[in-house]
Structure formats: structure tokens, C-alpha cells
Amino acid sequence: MKLFVSEGNPHCLKVLAALEVTGVDCDVQYVNHEERVVPFLSRPALPALLLPGGLHLFSPNAICRYLFEVSGQDASELCNQWLEWEATDLQPPLLQCLHMAVLQGKGSEVSTVLQGPLDYMEQSLSKGNTPYLTGESISVADVVLWAALYPMLSDPSLAFGERTSVKAWFDRGVVMHSCQSAAQKVLQGKGLQGMKIFMQRQPAPPSRQCRDRQPCNSNPAEGEESERVVSVEEMEAAALTWSKGLTAGPLATERQHPILPEEGKRNLLVTSALPYVNNVPHLGNIIGCVLSADAFCRYGRLRGWNILYVCGTDEYGTATENKAREEGLTPQQICDKYHAIHSNIYKWFQIDFDFFGRTTTEKQTEIAQNIFWRIHKHGFLLEDTMEQLRCESCKRFLADRFVEGICPNCSYPEARGDQCDKCGRLINAVELREPQCKVCRQTPVVQSSKHLFLDLPKLEAQLEQWLDKSTSTGDWTANAKQITRSWLRDGLKPRCITRDLKWGTPVPHPDFKDKVFYVWFDAPIGYLSITANYTDQWEKWWKNPNQVELYNFMAKDNVPFHSVVFPCSLLGAQDNYTLVNHLIATEYLNYEDTKFSKSRGVGVFGDMAKDTGIPADVWRFYLLYVRPEGQDSAFSWADMALKNNSELLNNLGNFINRGGMFVTKFFEGIVPVMELQPEDKTLLALVGWELQQYIQLLDKVKIRDALRHILNISRHGNQYIQVNEPWKKIKEGDTERQRAGTVTGVSVNIACLLSVMLLPYMPAVSQTIRDQLNAPPSCVNTMLQGTGTFVSPLFQKLEVDQIEALKKRFGGQQTTAQSAGSPQPAAAPAAATAAVASVNGVDPERAKQLTQAVTEQGEKVRALKTQKAEKAAITAEVAKLLDLKKQLAAAEGKSPEPAPQKGKKK
């Protein structure tokens, strides 16, 4: 039997105390916090007990209970009750307290958090009138609770107040030698600070209030649509909201440029990572920054927030110089060319920037040099000579990205000169083992030259203080927090901000006049200079931290530059800059089961997406549907076809289409009178709940999760129509006709709500729906009256052969590319393109002929059936009919399945 513990880990206090009290013979091994002792758990869990039978216990309470049991003291029922209470009711607030006291320096506020649990203990102890929790002698419950509370209660700043019984009970433990010695082992006499390192590695505990609002899985019934029980109160509340209509809120006015912060509004400054100019962005780049930020901004504008969304191309650096040499152009020409390419791609994807600028401008030089001089003045720069790699055959210093070699940390063979893709650590190019010039594959030599360094260690304390505040009050994705924390844990080192290059912002210091700023220092300043190119009043956004909230969107590889390095530049400049409040980082998007690769022609790049014939809105939908939120995800053609056909076509499109069809077909295009019955109210309550989830998630930038709730609404809606069968009721008596009217009216109103919820995801489709519904521009006013026409289906089916052709086309030719080692153009066989065109081709003339043929054939079948003809004969004619229908569907570009709205089902 062996017990694994780590120093400064409050959970270990319990088991060490239990071990001392029971005197059980057991090896104790101290390990690192990050050590994974329990083989099946992916997160480190300490303490852990290896049982004689080879099993691991990882729950401190179960370990304590076991230690007591083998020493002959079985836990009583009351004991069990206390242990369960400790795990479920005491631990969450306790961890929150530790987090506040140890990491946030808010020790004074913990007593309110612990108030409830301590009162509960006081009540039980005083009522039972016994010295220990379960009676006259000490039990496992006392040891566990005492050890759990010790770190907080032993801190003199926390008063027991009137809780005399808890105090007496706690003091009994303090004087016991076994408890004392366990506390000494874990905390080393350092009190709360002894746990700092441990706490820094823990995810921030959700505040309790927060947790309750999250859509959690605690209630299994919630996972089942049909099981969700809607109470009468909810139904009535929904009906009430419905009857009120929408208070005519102030009409969202057209955006007036320049947008500036406004008093009394939420002012959001949103940026997405600046794409590097000489690469055509691939789908992963697009979802990682610009598309995510765009969806969020569109949502924010709906919410009435005052938003400025800026982005632009990052243009300086060696890569541009090289590209220019390759194409025989000047760097400026290259930037102009590719800036236009980027701009067009984002336009096609309907990325609604307020301004899309670039970093090669005068403003950039002006602002970057100003920041530089301020940092210099405040003494945050160091001078040092630096060893740099120089390729003698190319006759130049090699930029980090132009060196490859073996990672000094993890031995990954293809580490780049600035960062290792495998372990994620930053590297100094000269530290690489077996370095190679990426251009000519020669081994570069080391040369030294004088450079300037940003003194990050000197800024670390300021940075940490600001980070504590920003990460605890803002929305930082878990990966952003974790990457930042791991950077700080490794300790900050001075970072070089100058380079021996030409294509960059010149360093204004006379001693360094042939140098330019290193891109990592220069590029983020691009956010400021791009804003300055948008408006002269840019400082109202960038030097206004009290009024402005800054959102940075990026993929996770960009996190350290936005959370550590750039904030340090701005802090060092001491000019009241706006620092990031919300850092939203995605994980990586893979292509099928591999990485996107420009050189191998694998994957879909921004400029090719429009050649696929698939509308931009569908691309947006699918990319946001698989947004790598919280974990890596993959783009898959088959999955895209599936989601398009099952979610967009059969679920969402079908629902919106049906409601509209009924209005046109049965009610002369006028939304009928509605009289709500209980089942309508139930639907409204369900829709209301989904809408609420949607809003809560998008407020927290959970873009992908929120999309699920849109689709849930149309699922509810389809079910509602299916159950109520308005197409049947319309043919019956007055009451039934009235019912059909209500169901139709409710459906189109929900369709209108959906159009608004869809806006951040599919702006064009969203507008089309409202146009079809003839909804007023001040929409979300779901009580619409008036006419509408429903002619065009919203989405088209993606056929298997179409998808297969695309998959082939963008799959690259890996084998040849690998052996040749040269860039492969994206293969685009003509045949594939032709296939797309033919499948996509909608032929109205042929559709008309086929409609006629289907009708005739249908009558023929019916006639045969009434004549009670031979079965074989009927089957043959039915087969012909089905074939005709299929052809018709193809000609109309629709799903060949019988459309449910035709009303012949069942």
C-alpha cells in the first residue's frame, strides 16, 4: 500500500492526518503536483492511494474512510452523512475561498462565502452537544472536516464570530499532535501562501451562482427533449410574454462611422488576430479568428452593444521579403497584392469588419516608435549582444521561421526557430539542435550583433496583478488561462524586440538605426495603428480602459503574445492603454484527419471555398458548428454534407418552410388569428428556454454551443407541426380550421425569431427568411401581420458524389509532394468541377415537364389501385413514379425525399 501526496495541496492534509490518527502502516511518497499517479485519470489527482489489490483510490474522503476501516473503525451512517456533505456542500465554497484568498488576495471576502456551511456545522454541533461531530470520540468525519477547514480557519483573519461550538471543535483538532504534524507537512508553516503553487494549477472554481446558471447535465431529464417537463407557471409566463408582443425598443440605427465609445453603453473593442499577409488563409485561420469575432460582433450589435471590430493584414517580416524575391516584386507590391486577396476572401465570407486595415502604414511607425520611446524612458529596455543565425549561402540573417531543427526541449525534429509546434515552448533559434536554413538547407553560422530587449522580468509583478484581475472578471477561454499560467510558471525572460532586417518598422534609436522592430513587438501595435487609420480619435478606444472592454479573438498559438508580451509592452509604456479584458482562443481545426497544408495542397483555403458552389452561409454555418471550442475539431466533407442535409435542410429549413407554406397555401398569405392552447404555450415555454440558453452562451462567447439551441428550437417546431397536423385540420370543421390557423401562426412567428437568432451565423439566410416572411425591419417583433410568399427552398441538398469530388479535389497529393519536397498547387481536376456544376444545376424547364409527368403517373397508379389490378403491375408503375419524383427533385435541386409539407403523410 502506498500513498502519493504533494506539498501545498490542501486535499493531502486530510489523508496525512487520517494516517497519523489511525497509525496505519503505509508508505508515503511526495510527488510533483502534475504527476499522474492514477493511470486512468487524464488530469493529475492527488492524493492517491495504491491499494494492495492494485486498484487506485483518488478521492481523499474514500482514502480516509478506508484507513479508518482497516484500523478497525467502520464509518457510521452519521459519519457517511458528514463525509457526503463535506464533498458536495463544503468543498465547492471552500475551493472558491482558497482561490480568492491565495490567488486573488481577497481574503477578507471569504467569510461570506463560508458563512452557510459554518452555520450549518454550528447548528449541528450545538444541537448534538457532543465534542465531536458524531459523538464522544473522534471519527473519520472529524478528521476530514477538520483538515478541509484547517487552511482557512487557521488563518487569524477569519473570525469564528458567534460560532462557539465550531471554534471549540476546531481547537480540539489543532492541539492534537497528529493533525498538527500533518498540517506542518503540507503547508510547511507558510500558511495560505504554502498552497499558492498548487492553486495556480487548478482551474478557477466556478462561483456557485455561475454554476447554477450553466446548462449542466445534473438532471438527466434535461438531456431528453421529450422528458423536459414544462410547468403550468412556465406556460403561463410564456403566454404572457407572447401576448405583450415586443415593446417597440429603439430601432437599431444604422452604424455611423466613426464608431466611438458612448457614455452609458457597453463599449466593445473587438479584434481578431491579424492574418499574415503572404499566406492565403485556410478554413482553420478563418474560424479561429475573423469568423468567430464576426459572429460575436453581429450578436453583440443585436444586443444593442456599441462595438468596433477592427482587423487587418500583418505585413512586415522576412517572409514577405522572401515572397517578394520569389515573385520578382517589391515587398510593398506583395503586400498590396495579398492584402486585396485577404480582403476579398473575408468579404465573400461576409465578415463585417468596421475597418480592415494593414500594418505597413505611417500610423504604425508613429505609434510603434512612440510606445518604444516610452518603454525606453521608463527603463524597461535592456541592451545585449545576441547570437543570431546567419546563412552564408543566402547571405542574410535568418528570421526564426526560416530555421528548422531539433527542439532542445522535446527533441521534436521539425521545431521552428521561434516555437516548437509539438511542446509549444518558445525557442531561441540558436538553441535549436542541427539547425538548417529552410530556404537552401545549409547549416547556418552563429554571428553576434547588438540588440534591444524588453525587460519582461521587471514587468512581471505588474503583469500578474493585472492578469489576476482580467482573468477573474473577464471571459478568458480555459486554454488561454492555462497557456498564460504556464508561461508565468516558467518565469519570464527578457525578449529581443529588434531584428537585422529591412522590411519592418524602423527602430528610432540612433544606436540601432539599421534595425527594425521584431514582428511580435510590432504586429500587435497594428491593432492600434489600424484603429488610428480608421479614426483620428483612436485614443478614445485605446486609452480608455474604464469605458472600453477589449475582446481579442485568436487561435491558441497566439495566446502568449496577447496575454503576456503585448500587455507588457503597453504596461511598460505607462500611457493608460486599454488592455485585453476577454481573451477568446480556439483550439485547432484539422482537415479530415490531417493538418491543413498549403505546400501540400491539403485542405480548403479561403479563396477556393467560393469555387465549390456551396454558399458562404453554409460554410459559415458548418465552420461555426465545428468551431474548435474547448477542443480540437476537424473539418470533414462527409460531415459537412450530413450537417447540411440533416440540420439545415431537414430540420431548420424544413420547419421555416412549412410554416410559410401553410400561410401561403391555406390562408391567402395572411398570418391567421391565433388562440393559444396549452400545447402552444408549452412550445413557447420550450422555445423561451432555448432562447435563454442561446443568450447566456453567446454572452460568454460559446458560439458553437449556442448554435445547438437554434437547431433545438426548429426541432421542437417540427415536432409541434407533426403532432398538430394543420394540413389535415384545415380541411375539417371551423374549430379545426381555427386550430390549423393557430398552429400555422405560431410556427411562422417562431420562424421569425429563428431568423434573428441565425443572424450571427448565417446573415444572408437570416435576411432571406425575414424577406420571405415580409417581417418588419424592427423585427424580433414576432407578432407579424401581413403577407408573405414562400417560393424558394432555403437550403440545397449536398449530394454524395458532389462531396466526394470536393474531397478528392482538396485532398492534395501527399505522396508526390513528400518525395518532391516542392510546393504542390492545389489539384483541381476538371472532372470534379464539372460534376459540381451538373449536380448543382437547377433546371426549371425540366422541372416543369417532370411535374406534369409525375402528376400523370400518379393518376395512373391510383387508377390501377382502384381497379384492383395485379400486384406486379402496380409495383412496376409505382417504381416508375418514384423514379420520376427523384428526377424532379434533382431538377429542383431538392432532397428527393417526399417533402413533408405536401400534407400527404400518414
Place this chain on the structure above:
Amino acid sequence: MRIKSPAHCVAPPTGRNMALRELSSLERYLGLKKPNKYSTQGDNKVPVLQNSNGPPVVGLVTVACHLVKEAKRPELLGDSAESRAVVQQWLEYRVTKLDGCTKEDNKTILKDLNLYLQDKVYMAGHRFTLADTFVFYGIHPLIADLAIQEKEQYGNVSRWFDHIQHYPGIRHPLPPVVVLRNTIYTGKHH
């Protein structure tokens, strides 16, 4: 155009108290003749058993263990000190980790359990225990949300889950989840 703020929306439905449904299902499984009286306490609706022979019993796990003892089925809590500790650990895991887990936790939970169940038939090894029942109830919503492909990815969890949902008298009150026994996805990645 603006979306209404959440304050004007309808509150989420709470549903019936799942913990109480679990306990009455356990009573039926144990064959307890007289149904017990329950109430709940606090914001988290912690179940409380009104015990006629003593003070009330509080907490889902504590009440469940109490019922097992009442039915004289101590083996359901483990038949050795070690297995008792393992059972208690998973019962605690259920009420601390599975209940209230966020969407981000789901993958980790499934991955961990999948690895854990690699060489086990039941949560505590070779015998059915209370840990199987309670982890089953707790993980049901996670499994119900999985696509067929994901269920294959977490093959050990799916196998165990399917086994427990067909265990006589356990699945009720939850809806059945279809688990395929043959694999239909060949490659590891798709």
C-alpha cells in the same frame, strides 16, 4: 433589432427531482415493501429520508446506503474493505463530478471512465454494486448525447452502460439508449 435580454425570458423548467426518482427506483430494485417518505432540503434539493426509527438521513449517497442496509444487501456496498472503498469513491464521484459537470468536462469524464473500465465488468471489478447504479444514472445524459461514432470511441463505457441498462430493474426511470454491438466505423479518425 435586438434580442430580448434573459430577464424577460421564461425560467428553465426544473423537472421532477431526479434524485428522488432514483431513490424510489432503488427501493423497487431492493424489493423494499414499504415506500419511505422523502423530502428535499436546500437550493440543491438534497434528498432527505424521514426515518421513523431515528433522525432523518440526509444526502443521496447516504440515503442510498441506508436503503441497502435496510434491505440487508450489504454486498451491494462491496464485499471487502478495498471494494467498499472503491464503491464509496465512485458514489462520491457521481455526486461531485458527474452532477453539475459542464460540457467541457464531459469528454474528460468519458475518456477517464473508458480507460478505467478497460479491464472491468463493473465499476468495482467483478460484482455489481451500488456504484454501477449511481454512476449509470449520473452518466446517462452524457451517453444519450453521444453520436454512434462517439459511442464507439468510448467502447468500454458503452459496453458497461449497455450492460447496466439491461440489468434487471435498473434502467427505469430513464429512457433506453441504443448502443450498437458491432462497430461500423473502421478507421480511428474520421
